[in-house]
Amino acid sequence: MHEGSIDWKHIAEDDFNRVVEALLMRKYHHPPKSTVEVIDGRGGDGGIDVAVYVEDKIKEIFQLKHFPEGFSGGFRDSRRKQIKKSFDTAWTNHKPPLWTLVVPSNPTVQEGKHISGLSKGKTVKATIWGIARLDSELAYHPDLLSAATRNPLLEALRTIGQEPAALVDSSDLSKRAIELHKLAAGRSLYWDVDFQVSAHGVTEIYRAKDPRAEELEPLGFNFTLKTNTFGLKQDIQRVLDFGARRHLTIPGAAVEGFNAVGPEWFQKDGAIERLEIRAADQLPADQQISVTLEFLDEDGYTRSSHQGMMHAKSVGGRGVAFLAKFYGMLELDAEIPNAISEPGRFDLSIAFAHSRVSDAQETLQLLGDFESGCVLQVLFEERKFIKGLAAGNSQQSDQSMELVDRSMELLVEDLGVLEKKLNAKFRVPSEISHRKRAMLRVARLLMEGKATWMPPGTSLTGTLSGKSADGLRMLLSGGCAITTPIPAFVLKIQGSSFNLGPAVLYHPRTVVRDAAEVTVAFETGTAAGKEVVIDPQGEQLIWVMPGNNFKEGLPETVAWDLPGISMPSVEHKDLPPGPADL
Structure with missing residues (x-):
């Protein structure tokens, strides 16, 4: 590689694969509309190197071949045989509508015809990406190009002459900050970094560019927690086990021996003011996943069900976790271990204030179902994900009962009766005086003829x-x-x-x-x-x-x-x- 562009003719195979995979992830991975799966290891992959899925079906297969010399001349027979084998395997196993060969060379006319001819008699379009297409696609993602062509020495030399420059114009500071951000983002194919500078120091925020970032370029921290931090230790362990659904702040005063481990550009050690582990952004409304909680009777039939929407998810070393909201007011924080023998964990939180009375009634019913001891079945997008016993007499049951006191249950009950009797809709008040509360009960009793x-x-x-x-x-x-x-x-x-x-x-x-x-x-x-x-x-x-x-x-x-x-x-x-x- 050389400054500003990729020398595709001389790129190493590992670098070629890394750059193309990162490019395809950036271009096509937009869940849940579309997802990308990168197959680990060449050969033995069922004819797939990178697969693009739309609605859980393969839309396009990309086959990466490190053929910088092309597949003509002395390379014609062996390489075309390899290409055909990959295409035939992909077609036999997956029947993709699109199949694309990616090579670090520009195809000749005959090479292009050979690729398009692979699909003859089949309902698939076969195409090829060469240097021109790769350069064109990378132009839309300059941080990927910068990371792929990064030369720390050249960057340092280029910067030396600029830093002493005076910030004369009102926009100079913004321009300099933007350029510095581009420089920082260009250090990695997989991680982006935002930063804030204040009188207290520099805050760095690392964000994954690629969903495989933690696997392909892991970042980590080593530190020791001081004494009297038991609660914090538990919170950190839950993040390690199941990922972060909410922000976790670790004060610098609570740790010692801190150092950051990972690639050279990330490594650092010394005292810190705080370490924040931030949850991933909540899923946009149009990308949230429906979650159904089904409570089954002794014969396995559904006795009640409740539908919510998953708005955050995470993955850790022990399993997966998600946050889902039901009826706009009850949030379920679920941790599902990978090991079937380990028990899962369900934490509930409720905010009744200003909720619709009908939603509050459904929420109380859901809490009652959790206490029932029935078999609980969790479905994502109508597909069964997990099945097990509801709380029954366990600690979870105690928690759900403590979430709502008797006075709130009665308030929701009274408002529900009045809604029906008066043909009206009410919301649960955030607070209510004793006199107004008593009047609601008086009104209910009168409406019931008492x-x-x-x-x-x-x-x-x-x-x-x-x-x-x-x-x-x-x-x-x-x-x-x-x-x-x-x-x-x-x-x-x-x-x-x-x-x-x-x-x-x-x-x-x-x-x-x-x-x-x-x-x-x-x-x-x-x-x-x-x-x-x-x-x-x-x-x-x-x-x-x-x-x-x-x-x-x-x-x-x-x-x-x-x-x-x-x-x-x-x-x-x-x-x-x-x-x-x-």
Whole structure:
């Protein structure tokens, strides 16, 4: 190789294979739309060196042949025989629509005809890539070309004359940084590097250009964790075993004896501020993979299933792992060991706030299924991936039960009932006051035809007509029991007002607030239109029943006992004895 371009005629076979493989990975590997598989080892490969898959089917096969002299003249018979054998094997085993020979030479006219003639009578197009096509493709990926032609000595000499240059123009710094980034990216066919410079030092971020980067050019770190870092040690071990789905930060203060190992351009040692192991970018929405959790009955039939989307995945030394989200609120972090005898691990996390009530209900059902002890089957894109027992009585069951407290379960349950009764859609609130929470339960009970009690602090408000009545005079003179039919019991929830229908309110002892002022208003003839507030006395709550028909007796009265919300004691002696009392 020489500066700026690849000397294909004199390139070593290993270098030729590495460059072409990296180029094909960059050009065609765009999962899940298309993927590339590079076969390790020449010969014995079923007629494939590099295969391009589209929707899990081979779309094109590339056969790499290190024939810098071509396959004419003295090389004609032996090399054309090799090419035909590779083509015939590929066609027999895989029936690809496209088959391409890649060589480090430009084909002659006769060589081109020989390749196209291989496909005669077959539904395959055979083509050839030579120097011109390789140079053209590499021009779209200058970092690959730079890595393939890198000469550290020339780069150092070229840079020496530039660094002292003054940053005169406002764009000089950006230009210099961009050129430096290109230089850094050109050090490797497989790794790119981003960097940040601040008063605290330089931060380097390494990203794989090629999905095989860690295999073909491994990068690593050696260090010793100091004492009192048990939790950090566990986190690091999980990354080593199953890969990184989330960022992991290792503080420099927690390590000693740090050094980076790998190719020469990567090696370094000394103190560090921190080491971050970053997860791969989440899969774009159009590339996420459907995940189905099926819970099977004792006969092997599906008793329930839940569908989610995988948005991150990783691979480690012990197995694979993935992150999948269900119902937009429950995230499953699954670790699947390669060894069938080893147990897998499922970690769950939930964020109920602002989720749709229907999604929250499905999530609670999923948690219940995890606790059931049924056989769990995991499918990716409708294909079975793993099968085993759900949590049952294991540690996983304990975790899923702890994720949701009883108060959240009841809140979701109440909102679900109200959605159906009111033909509405609600979301789970991030927070809710005790009074509003109690009112949701009151509304549910009324909608179910039951009587209950209003929350503490509830008063009755009305507008005076100006005419005095016996009941009102009794209230003004010292208080009494009150029964108040109302034509519309209104529930205000998440910005909307719902009419639950007529209701009757009752309390055994109430008084008029500011009774003296109301009495004066009657005496002076100014009572009409005045608002009056009637307050219940003592700790007894106001009793409420749905409807206004008392002839068939009173409905069942149910307390709205809710976890974490105190309710004053209620006794049946404080209820109206019967319809006549109302």
